[in-house]
Amino acid sequence: MKKYPFLDLAEVNAPYMNEMVAAAERVIRSGRYIGGAEVEAFEEEMSQLTGAPYIIGVSNGLDALRLILKAYIELGRLKEGDEVIVPANTYIASFLAISDAGLEPVPVDIDPATLNLDSSQIEGLITPRTKAIMTVHLYGRIALNEKLLNIVRNHNLLLIEDSAQAIGARSALKGLNGKYSAGALGHAAAFSFYPTKNTGALGDAGAVATHDEELAATVRALANYGAERRYHNLYKGYNCRLDPIQAAMLRVKLPYTNKENADRFERALVYEREIKRDDVVKPLIPKDVNSCIWHQYVLRVKNNNRDRLQAYLDECGVGTDIHYAIPPHLQPCYSNLRHGSLPETEKMANEILSLPIATGTTVSDAAQIAKIINNAPF
Numbered sequence: 210m211k212k213y214p215f216l217d218l219a220e221v222n223a224p225y226m227n228e229m230v231a232a233a234e235r236v237i238r239s240g241r242y243i244g245g246a247e248v249e250a251f252e253e254e255m256s257q258l259t260g261a262p263y264i265i266g267v268s269n270g271l272d273a274l275r276l277i278l279k280a281y282i283e284l285g286r287l288k289e290g291d292e293v294i295v296p297a298n299t300y301i302a303s304f305l306a307i308s309d310a311g312l313e314p315v316p317v318d319i320d321p322a323t324l325n326l327d328s329s330q331i332e333g334l335i336t337p338r339t340k341a342i343m344t345v346h347l348y349g350r351i352a353l354n355e356k357l358l359n360i361v362r363n364h365n366l367l368l369i370e371d372s373a374q375a376i377g378a379r380s381a382l383k384g385l386n387g388k389y390s391a392g393a394l395g396h397a398a399a400f401s402f403y404p405t406k407n408t409g410a411l412g413d414a415g416a417v418a419t420h421d422e423e424l425a426a427t428v429r430a431l432a433n434y435g436a437e438r439r440y441h442n443l444y445k446g447y448n449c450r451l452d453p454i455q456a457a458m459l460r461v462k463l464p465y466t467n468k469e470n471a472d473r474f475e476r477a478l479v480y481e482r483e484i485k486r487d488d489v490v491k492p493l494i495p496k497d498v499n500s501c502i503w504h505q506y507v508l509r510v511k512n513n514n515r516d517r518l519q520a521y522l523d524e525c526g527v528g529t530d531i532h533y534a535i536p537p538h539l540q541p542c543y544s545n546l547r548h549g550s551l552p553e554t555e556k557m558a559n560e561i562l563s564l565p566i567a568t569g570t571t572v573s574d575a576a577q578i579a580k581i582i583n584n585a586p587f
């Protein structure tokens with residue numbers, strides 16, 4: 210029986226093998242294993258890709274988010290106890306970064322059409338302590354609209370993008386800096402290059418993007434023991450640097466980001482065309498096609514059929530996953546979190562099912578997977 214793995218990272222990276230080996234050799238021969246030209250070149254190339262003038266390569270996406278928030282605290286623009294509005298449907302890292310900085314995550318429910326934050330519910334959550342919104346471009350879909358931008362401007366809030374899943378995505382709408390790309394839309398953004406991401410490293414890696422020179426300098430110092438320059442520690446910082454070896458791997462893959470994203474879109478279009486079941490709601494194909502890079506292709510399976518469909522697909526050799534089975538506010542570590550009711554997020558958690566979409570799943574595989582879904586005997 211043919212197998213359709215959910216994700217095979219060796220297949221994802223196989224097309225880059227020769228370039229990666231050459232890049233790894235370059236780093237090994239350079240003798241420079243922390244910082245230096247490789248990381249600087251990566252930052253410059255990431256700046257070109259996103260349009261954000263300042264990029265700081267860091268250890269991972271969670272650290273990128275943590276460093277942004279901690280830098281705002283050092284700069285006096287946030288303080289302990291401030292509230293940050295964040296979508297209830299996100300990977301837990303968005304919440305963890307907020308709590309780790311001594312801030313309070315305030316979850317907002319999602320719009321069932323996009324599975325991203327419902328901006329019409331934000332205003333009802335704003336208190337005098339609300340100082341920032343962390344929008345998450347979940348599954349690679351830009352989460353920004355006029356309403357959100359107006360709230361940010363009218364309430365003088367910070368807009369932080371969790372762009373961990375959205376490299377290369379372009380908003381239909383200009384952000385605060387007059388730019389369109391994920392990472393350049395708000396005041397600061399975090400990227401993750403975790404190996405499963407559309408552009409993934411061979412280990413942990415991340416980046417902070419911003420238009421704010423002062424924030425950039427603070428993040429850079431915080432990521433390097435708080436040192437503004439060598440042995441001059443302005444802050445009680447951390448060691449959250451990007452390794453040159455990962456920067457080199459990413460420099461191989463960055464030029465192919467748009468191609469990787471376009472290939473995913475092609476597979477998404479096959480699913481969109483071929484999956485036909487009354488109990489399955491497919492993800493929206495946005496009018497502005499570049500505003501989603503299909504990090505995940507997430508179905509909603511109605512009539513309590515999600516687990517049955519997942520089990521059936523497993524029997525048929527189709528790997529699937531659930532992003533995410535338990536929303537952060539229902540995780541044990543957030544049992545004391547204050548929050549309002551979040552019915553859409555809680556409902557979707559029992560319905561969502563992610564299909565294979567990365568390199569390794571061909572368009573004919575996608576058509577075959579659609580057929581298997583359509584033929585599930587219930």
Ligand SMILES: Cc1ncc(COP(=O)(O)O)c(C=O)c1O
Pocket residue numbers: 269270271272299300302303345347371373374400401402403413414415
């Ligand atoms: C939405 C989101 N935010 C943050 C992160 C954290 O990134 P990392 O795994 O690189 O720490 C991830 C990914 O893992 C993510 O999907």
